[in-house]
Amino acid sequence: MSALSGVARSHQRNWLSPSTWHLRTRLVLVAMALLVAICGAVGVVSYASMDMVFNRQLDRQLQQASTRANDFGRPPSNFPNTGRPDPLEARGQAAGTLNARIDGSTVRSSGLIDAQGKRVALSDADEQVLLALPKDSPPVDRSLSNGDYRLIAVETPYGDVIVTGLPLADKQTAEASLVWTMVLVSLGGLVVIGLVGTVIIRRTMRPLEQLSDVATKVSRLPLDAGEVALAVRVPPSASHPGTEVGSVGHALNQMLNNVSSALEARQESETKVRQFVADASHELRTPLTAIRGYTELLRMTETFTDDGRKSLARVQSQSERMTTLVEDLLLLARLDEGQPVKVTDVDLTQLVIETVSDEKVMAPDHIWQLTLPDEPITVRGDATQLHQVLANLLSNARKHTEPGTTVVTGVMLSSDGSAVVTVTDNGPGIPADFQRRVFSRFARADAARSGSEGTSGLGLSIVESIVTAHGGTVEVTSKPGRTEFTVRLPVVASN
Incomplete structure (x- = not known):
């Protein structure tokens, strides 16, 4: 019992040690990990691609808005700079467009168009951000009090700088929607792949479980003595030599056939030995009884010297000892034959x-x-x-x-x-x-x-x-x- 409990303890799985997990569990987890990696890679590439597309599209719109603002803000000849038109008044500017005109280190005019087409003033902190923009450089993203904006600063021939910006809210909403869509689709795919993969792997691994069951049943058979019926075999579905698992099952069946033949030969040999012992013991009872009888007869009818009496006593004691041994062998032979006990x-x-x-x-x-x-x-x-x-x-x-x-x-x-x-x-x-x-x-x-x-x-x-x-x-x-x-x-x- 203690040995069996020790085996059971040795087979207990430690979930912190992957080496003790079922093979099917490891296969499912590996497949899930690969799928997570693939989904992650696809998500990163898709997000980067869409971000580039959105940025390119937004940059075109920003360039057009900047051109309109600069064209509208061009003053007539002999018109002072301080009297230049406000670029925010340019026609065709969409809702959310930000414009500002910077003269040196002073923001002459600034604001953005809200959803109702009204002008909204910028805060002092926002103007400080606009003043720090690089001039005549590619568009950059900045965070303002009204949200994130993509901004561009263009220096005009008149010495001032026209800043134009478009909100990033639509782009961020589209990218967030893309991220959530990919996350939900990936999670759904993981669930489906996990369930379907578990079913497929279980069916694929079933022949190995059959091999394990057969080996376990054989390991519990008392093979050391007695008649052993080694009838358990791997089923044909798991012992076809055309596959890897089938080859193992076929080899296991061949081994069991060999073991069964050896056990049958051993049992036949043991049976012959037991039969010989039983027959020999039975045949020895008659001469032993005769020896004991003649010993008693000689003791009662003949006269012996002291050495003769000692020798005769020795013959009698050894015959009695031999008789006891023969009776024990006969009893063991009857018990080995499985004769029912008279209870x-x-x-x-x-x-x-x-x-x-x-x-x-x-x-x-x-x-x-x-x-x-x-x-x-x-x-x-x-x-x-x-x-x-x-x-x-x-x-x-x-x-x-x-x-x-x-x-x-x-x-x-x-x-x-x-x-x-x-x-x-x-x-x-x-x-x-x-x-x-x-x-x-x-x-x-x-x-x-x-x-x-x-x-x-x-x-x-x-x-x-x-x-x-x-x-x-x-x-x-x-x-x-x-x-x-x-x-x-x-x-x-x-x-």
Whole structure:
């Protein structure tokens, strides 16, 4: 569970890190960014072009207005400069036109025509702006009290300067309208492109999602042992070798076919090995029984020297040990075949008491303790097999710990409603590198946990197989001074 949660945490996306985003998200964002850049470039170029067109058009109008003002302001011969006509009185001047006549550093006359055709005087600050205009230069833009104006100052042959200006309001309104139009059109285009692009990219990326789903399903299959049905494959729509994604899907299907063939070969080999073990164990029972019988017969009918009796006792003990090993192998073979468990209601509390009592007789040099609930706990299972689970766990604690070790066997109900049996000892513990394979068959680490009795390495493997067949789980935690095996079994629902 912790490993799965660690994988889940490793796949959590950090939105501040683009490398953790979905590929489709990055593609949509890249497309949107490119579109924003294109729209921005088009907008800047369009705005600059329109500004040049407006300025050129306004400059022509300004030049015409300036010409009219200068022609109207030309005095008759022998007419003093101070009596020259006001250029603002020139015919044909449009509303908003500004005119002024500057003589030296003095503004002789100035004003502009409003929308009703009336003359509006300029402020002193506006006249100071007009006085600072460059003479006989291209038109320039200035801000006056009545708005922004495009102005031109022309020096006449009579020594005075005629200033003519046209308002920039119409130009600014047209350019603002252009900007808003492009912004709204661009935003609309971005929304449409974003939605349509998301749909298209999702459809395009769907084969990759199918590949990911197939790989995820395969990664969750228990491929290490047992019969494995590796039927999952990439669908034909995502495994056509004519495209890049299809080539990956086709290669993944080829790999899955190869893995499936290897798993079938492994399963066939395991089946043959199990069948051989079962057959060999079954065949060994008869000669072993005969050996034990003849050993007993010889002991009762023949007279042996001391060495002969020791040898005969050795033959008998080894035949009994071999018989136990054969029975364990037969039990594992039956469990591997998945034979159904003959279940009945089993009083787990009573079963623990009886099994611990048996161990007390076999190992009085250990300290055996019980931790029992107030009420009996009943589970559904095979009483004989559950007894063997308890016996193997207690025997394991006895064989691998020194005399005087305390072994505590507990029974309780967990919060999830399952029955929990724990066998805890204060022995030297199990090495960390051996704990992950402690339930493997023929796994032994006698050097780590002191003990003198030889073991076959099948006891804990039988425990795991029986508990799994009963729908439960078994696990171990160990450190120097404390080793605990925990068995969880489903309980019988109370009426």
